[in-house]
Amino acid sequence: MERGTGATENGLRHLLNEWDPIGVADVVKDEYDCMLAPLLQRLRGGAGQSDIGDFLRHELEDHFGLDPLGLRPEAMAARVVSWWTAAGRAGGPGHVEELSDGP
Numbered sequence: 001m002e003r004g005t006g007a008t009e010n011g012l013r014h015l016l017n018e019w020d021p022i023g024v025a026d027v028v029k030d031e032y033d034c035m036l037a038p039l040l041q042r043l044r045g046g047a048g049q050s051d052i053g054d055f056l057r058h059e060l061e062d063h064f065g066l067d068p069l070g071l072r073p074e075a076m077a078a079r080v081v082s083w084w085t086a087a088g089r090a091g092g093p094g095h096v097e098e099l100s101d102g103p
Contacts, residue, residue, distance in 0.1 A: 008040065008087075009036050009040070011083065011087065012036055012039060012040065012080070012083070013029070013030070013032065013033065013036060015076075015079060015080060015083055016032035016035060016036075017029065017031075017032065019032075019076045019079075021060060021064065021066060021071045022064055022066065034059075034063065035055075035056075035059055038055065039052065039055065039080065042055060043080070043081075043084045048081065049074070049077045049078050049081045050077075052077035052080050052081055053073050053074040053076075053077035053078075055077075056068075056073035056076055056077055057073040060073060
C-alpha cells in the first residue's frame with residue numbers, strides 16, 4: 001500500500017478528531033490514527049460511502065467497543081468521501097474544507 005503524505009494523513013486525522021466518537025481528541029490527538037491507513041487504502045481503491053461507513057461501523061463496534069447508534073458512522077463516511085473527492089480536485093489530498101453536517 002502506498003503510504004499517505006503527511007498532509008493527507010493530517011487532513012484525515014483532522015476529520016476523525018472532529019468526529020471524535022469516544023470524546024478524547026482534545027487530549028489524545030492520535031487516538032484514531034489506527035484508522036488512517038485502512039481508510040486511505042480504501043479511498044485510493046475507490047471505496048464509496050457505503051464501504052467507508054461499513055468500515056467505520058466495524059471499527060466502532062469491534063475496535064473501540066462502542067455502539068454505533070448515535071455516532072452516525074454513515075454521516076462520517078459521507079464527510080470522508082466528500083473530503084477525499086474535494087481534496088483530489090482542489091489542492092490535492094490533505095486539503096481540508098470545512099464540511100457541514102446539514103443545510
